[in-house]
Amino acid sequence: MHKNRARIKDLAEELGLSTSTISRALTNDKRISERVRNEVAILAKRWGYTKNPFAVNLHQNKSNHIGLILPEFTHHFFSLVLKGVDKVVSEKGYNLIVNTHNDDHEKELKAAHALNSLLVEGMIVCYASNNEDNEGFKFYKDSMQSGVPVVFFDRLCEDIKASYVITDDFNGAISAIDHLVKTGCRKIGYLCGPDDLSTNFNREMGFREGLRKNGIPGNEDLKFSWDKDIERWKATCISFLRDNNIDGILCFSDYIAYDVLCLLQDLNIKVPDQISIIGFAGEPISAFTRPRISTVTQPAELIGKRAAEILFSHLENMDSQTIYTEVLPTQLTLRDSTRTFAML
Amino acid sequence: MHKNRARIKDLAEELGLSTSTISRALTNDKRISERVRNEVAILAKRWGYTKNPFAVNLHQNKSNHIGLILPEFTHHFFSLVLKGVDKVVSEKGYNLIVNTHNDDHEKELKAAHALNSLLVEGMIVCYASNNEDNEGFKFYKDSMQSGVPVVFFDRLCEDIKASYVITDDFNGAISAIDHLVKTGCRKIGYLCGPDDLSTNFNREMGFREGLRKNGIPGNEDLKFSWDKDIERWKATCISFLRDNNIDGILCFSDYIAYDVLCLLQDLNIKVPDQISIIGFAGEPISAFTRPRISTVTQPAELIGKRAAEILFSHLENMDSQTIYTEVLPTQLTLRDSTRTFAML
DNA sequence: GGGTTATGCGCAAACGTTTGCACATGTATC
């Protein structure tokens, strides 16, 4: 309701001035005398006057809103991204409107439409993974055409020409393989994530390149596919590890790392003495397991920060066609699921 | 920018009608003939017309926005609350604007002001813990006075007469004590959280009541204060546990539970054989430790859901002065840091 | 055929701002 909110008109009547003068005084227009500007400022403060944003937005055709579309809130990675985005956005005096799609492509489209109809000035998007059709992409393209920039993060799609900021999954995976090899692993496997994720693809590519550059031959196909059916996954994973004499594992995620850790512990296989494990992401849980899981930490908050900064640079430079592709480095966080050099 | 957006006027010109007719046709006003309503609907769809929200908001003095103020995004508890709130809010066709304060009272006030000046229709707030002065409360009171309902959650303050939804910390703590006693603990201690949190107070009260009703005398003061200096905390905590022959611990949080678990493991004290531990919250990490930590799980998502629902019931019933105070039950999640009955 | 009623639509004001233009003073210049 916001009852009894003061309007410019009220200020004007109180001071015996016109609305235009008040409006100008409030924006410190030099054409208004110092004296009047002060009077107005004081009364505005006393009455707790704030501009009606709708009137302003309507007039300027500008919303001061940024839209953010996330897969979900409860993943620590995404909440860090949200934090990074929020910092920049609120620093710029903008407001953030958030939406989630739970990797449901239709919900994503609905969210994007909703944001669009709210006239957000720009969008930051991590799109739904099951992105076969390109109806969503068409929408984003239209959006950019009509002057609403979109910045993508985390997940990459070649089909769409837009700015994005992602993790350097490729080199992150390589750094993990480097470390596994350095600490003595020779039969290294990769436990995949969902295969429609660009992140999974890039980590696997890094895995292969890591093996190649470290001169570990005949290992490239030691990858084990992801399976939604966790019990089936566990059962077959065991044989994968056994049959291939795996002594080092790179996982798509920290959660997979945890699962395989449990699996090994059930079989009384020592981690890292017999098998080393490295997770991916740097989720908090990786620091709470026993042994604590070494992981490739993603710069989650920085991803959000950069995505927002890039979005604003688009906004401040609408005529330019420049596109930013930012690939942020990971950091190898060594804990107890990998051997130290001293162990060798 | 949103270039080339169609307006009602454009639709009107195209169809040779007036803007009022279009406007009414779009809202299915029965005064407009079926035929015209169809024509309008079809053209609107073809042109992808959506109403300019600012014009609508300005005219109706209504924003369709709900504001949410959280301490932070990265705590799993709060992200679940956010999820719950978001579900209800988007189901109602409203938009969510989020803000965080990091337990900084000034930032909280700023966030509240920001939301207010955006003309949100209602606010859901978890206020900053260091809430000595009541400038913020004054603001919330004013807000409610002016017809913008506020619903508080998680943290409780008697000073302010408003709806709130909180966890039943008191009975949650009792249920934990019950279980500790039932599984043989006799010297039970409480590891406190920050003492300006109502949640901490209520959990301690539950702790005491649990001891009383279970007939464990002379235990009520076995509480150990929280200390920001973690090293000092650890050092003194040890002696607290030793000096009092503690055999069961209730913790303010899962993180404290984890810390004390590590402490005990360093000293080679067996959990739960020698000492049982129960955490509080149901944070994911509690399921990943070894032993996995038993915990009093809070209905985080439900808290968000109920807070939002209550907010909407205020909005739909602005004249009513009813105030809702909802205390949601916890659930005792038993894992491996407590003994099973069989162990006795 | 005059009066009533129903149907379908348009006019114009309003929401609270911003802003191009004009206007009224005052001051300086020659």
Add this chain to the structure above:
DNA sequence: GATACATGTGCAAACGTTTGCGCATAACCC
């Protein structure tokens, strides 16, 4: 004392909707 210019302010239109009221036209009744 006319001209020019600077200073400070106001008028009114515009942004895109919604909506009370009124006006046609057609249909109906007796």
